[in-house]
Amino acid sequence: MLAAVIACAAPAAARAADPITIGLGMALTGGLAPSGKAALLAMQIWAEGVNAKGGLLGRPVKLVYYDDQSNPATVPGLYTKLLDVDHVDLVISGYGTNMVVPALPVIIQHQRTFLGLFALDANSEFHYPNYFSIVPTGGPHPKQSFAKPFFSVAMAQTPKPQTLAIVGADAEFAHNAIDGVRQLAKEAGLKIVYDRTYPPATADYSPIIRAIQVTNPDLVFVASYPPDTVGMLRAASEVGLQTKLFGGGMVGLQYTPLKVQLGPLMNGVVDYEFWLPTGKLATPAAMDFLKRYQAQAPAAGVDVLGYYLPPFAYADMQVLQAAVEGTKSLDQEKLADYLRSHTIHTITGDITFGPDGEWTEARVMEVQFHDVKGNDLAQFRDPGKTETILDPPPLKDGAIIYPYTKARQ
Template sequence: VDLVISGYGTNLIAPLMPIAMERKLTVMGMFGLANNEKYQYANYFQIQPAGPDPQISTAIGFFELAARQTPKPQTVAMVGADAEYPQNALVGARELVKKFGFKTVYDKTYPPSTVDYTPIVRAIKATNPDIVFVASYPPDSVGMLRAALEVGLQPKIFGGGMVGLMFTSVMTSMGPMLNGIVNYDFWAPEPSFLAMPGIKEFLKEYQARADKAGVDPLGYYLPPYSYALMQILGQAIEATKGLDQQKIADHIRANEFSTVVGKVKFGKNGEWAKGRTLMVQYQKIQGTGIDQFRGPGKKIVLYPDDLRSGAIIYPYAAAKN
């Protein structure tokens, strides 16, 4: 094996790490959260823009936005699947709850095999939280949202770490049910992202092939970063003129790269030197048509401030109307 690119996600990267370390391979990770915090393997690089403190990356914008609201919300319910990614995200969320002075009224995990989320949501509603932070995988995210609507859960701010909401198939199936949710993301069809060199050309080519390939028709979540990861690896191979694992890793560690998702520089534990995890809010979605999701206005970037494309609708209930 000359080159190693991980499968998608924390759970698939976790078992790869010891093997790669044993064989001294350079590993390009695809959207794993805090996979290298334990190992601190020097030749691992993660394209997810989590930054130097990945455990809090999924939640920092969510809780910072909550803390800015007036009057400031006070109580927090946290819930997530009992699996690698949600566990890491919840560790970070708990740190931030303390940092911002919120009071935890619910903090539990559920088995990954869960299919009925209504009892969980009823238990959360009973605590009457101002903030609900969810760390979930795609089926859980959909199930949790449907249960929340069924039960009438209406905190002041809701979302956080829900994987899957950014997939086109989920957006078009959920439609207006997404309105008001504040959730992490890595890319949005808002002006600052559409202005990045090469991204429009990449998306045009990707979308032309997507239907035949049977993949996400818009490709706004994984594809830009998958392509950027390969741009970085390709640039490193060209610069080092070969496939020497250590030379490639040393070059990636030492340099900044120009990609379709912007400038990328790696830092501690192979994470981005400066984090860029977004908080977006779904707003003014009508029906389930795909075209409304192609351009700006439905997934508003709230955080970080330098990429902000609009204002939060607060509380959550206001965005549902």
């Protein structure tokens, strides 16, 4: 009888020791790799910490990941493999709108709870109830919330701007951002004098900047991913773009490697930001994570400062952890129900999810780059030396240098 009990207990113990697998695709090569690799390191730091404390539900956690190559076309196949071949217990997204949107049909088909990392209103067409967004956009109008601080800064200037040029890549992120920009422009009474997209593989951006220049806009809003952000800034410098405010939705200016690469070309640009180690954002928990991240970053060959995506990648895992521990389960519906009904505490602040899994309250900042000299990394360690927070008012730490033509000098 005792032998039978032991025989029955052994498989259960073995199952309890099996890791909880968390599957994802991540940009480890291609244009999004600088942030993708940094995000993965943050997730690994979370996994190390959780496992050191006994794991989740008494089981260790294991990340199962594949390189999506910064290419949306690879994403459906990767998630199909994770779910149908690897049979992962939990699934989260890679980095960015362009990678989250193509994953969603696979997730929906498999009826999984899914966390999207830095995806702008990715669920607006699907309305999938078990999707949850980890990005500081949100509120009742997520697309507008991304660009709203840019317009808040612009429309506070004297005289008020009258005209706007909009440009972005022909891809999911830019389309969603531009949809929000058009609505904000309408509300502000701005005349749109240029509204075009360009192929994501564009190599020469000078013709685009020249075409914008012909329209003589007061404001230029750019919705770009890192490779085209670099191209746009170089072209604006070469052409000598004349405008009052330039930037808005340029992804990449938050990455330390791109800051070092671009240097003074960033001066005068007004762009979005999600988190910086300053003021009330620099909580003890956030700074503790940053210390751990920065200790490992050089050996990992990733962004050595990690101010942009890493804190949110870590928070992404904290949200998943909260749902698992709160429900004491891996049941997908129970996890989703928990996330819909609870406020989650993370190192980036408390998160409450609303319709379509967006945050109930947006927390997007607008900053201006200034006094960037050369390409030295050290100048970017203290954000206050090269970036002024212009919006929101509670975080504002300086005044804008206006217009762009003056600020870039």
